[in-house]
């Protein structure tokens with residue numbers, strides 16, 4: 001009997017590289033919004049070497065790939081994601097060097113940002129306290145230039161190790177083209193994988209570091225919803241806040257299926273069990289269209305849509 005044809009989108013359950021690939025893994029639970037379909041193929045990697053290997057294997061097989069960190073800034077389509085989704089659990093601290101009043105810490109990109117910020121604050125190292133309420137990984141924060149309470153990842157970042165054409169490439173922070181919630185990586189149609197990152201922190205009193213964290217946590221508890229969300233749906237337009245515009249347009253509490261524009265913070269779109277990505281897209285359309293009609297302002301998505309879409313969520317409801 002002739003062997004069945006092997007298409008570019010087929011991987012054996014355990015790839016020859018030793019990575020255990022899974023077919024049709026539901027992705028919703030890997031995201032904070034809890035919606036979306038399965039990954040055609042997926043693999044969980046536990047080290048930056050495995051992450052590099054997964055990207056290399058996919059590239060060799062012409063398989064599109066995408067890295068998922070904490071899944072806290074993505075919207076996965078209901079149709080799911082084709083190719084290989086790499087679930088990044090590479091969380092090791094690679095190196096810590098203290099030099100007088102400064103700490104240099106090098107971590108793998110799947111390290112949770114909040115956990116890192118808290119651990120360093122407890123040891124009296126300041127510079128990442130603002131990240132303690134951000135539920136994603138270091139890699140996701142580097143791609144999106146995550147920030148809060150006046151801090152941004154780029155301020156503490158020394159540089160990152162990327163995978164470029166199968167080789168590790170060290171870049172310094174100034175090469176990453178940072179802007180408000182964006183970077184050269186985010187703007188690229190084919191973002192390079194972030195394998196690891198190095199941060200610089202400075203010596204401070206433990207009480208001071210933990211005091212800031214407590215204050216930020218209080219602020220989040222008072223202002224942000226507890227339900228599943230992806231944080232801010234839209235970037236803040238220059239001079240104003242997206243949430244304020246959506247609220248002023250009367251859309252707080254608007255619902256579609258299992259999704260709602262939060263009654264607590266209008267730039268947070270929250271979900272209940274049974275919600276779909278299509279429900280979120282319907283609310284994105286409503287918010288963008290209404291804010292454009294009322295205020296002439298085009299809202300730009302902060303989250304990254306992943307997967308196959310009938311209508312690209314970045315453009316629904318707008319004039320572009």
Ligand SMILES: Cc1cc2nc3c(=O)[nH]c(=O)nc-3n(C[C@H](O)[C@H](O)[C@H](O)COP(=O)(O)OP(=O)(O)OC[C@H]3O[C@@H](n4cnc5c(N)ncnc54)[C@H](O)[C@@H]3O)c2cc1C
Nearest residue numbers: 069070071072073136137139140141146147148194230231
């Ligand atoms: C309750 C809540 C509060 C939030 N508050 C904030 C806030 O205050 N400030 C803020 O900036 N954000 C906030 N966010 C959004 C989100 O947590 C951040 O953007 C976070 O940095 C995303 O990291 P992640 O690992 O979850 O990325 P993911 O959502 O997994 O991925 C985001 C993008 O980065 C890419 N990516 C991820 N890892 C890598 C890698 N290693 N190499 C290459 N590409 C990669 C993905 O492919 C995707 O395109 C919040 C989210 C929630 C749910």
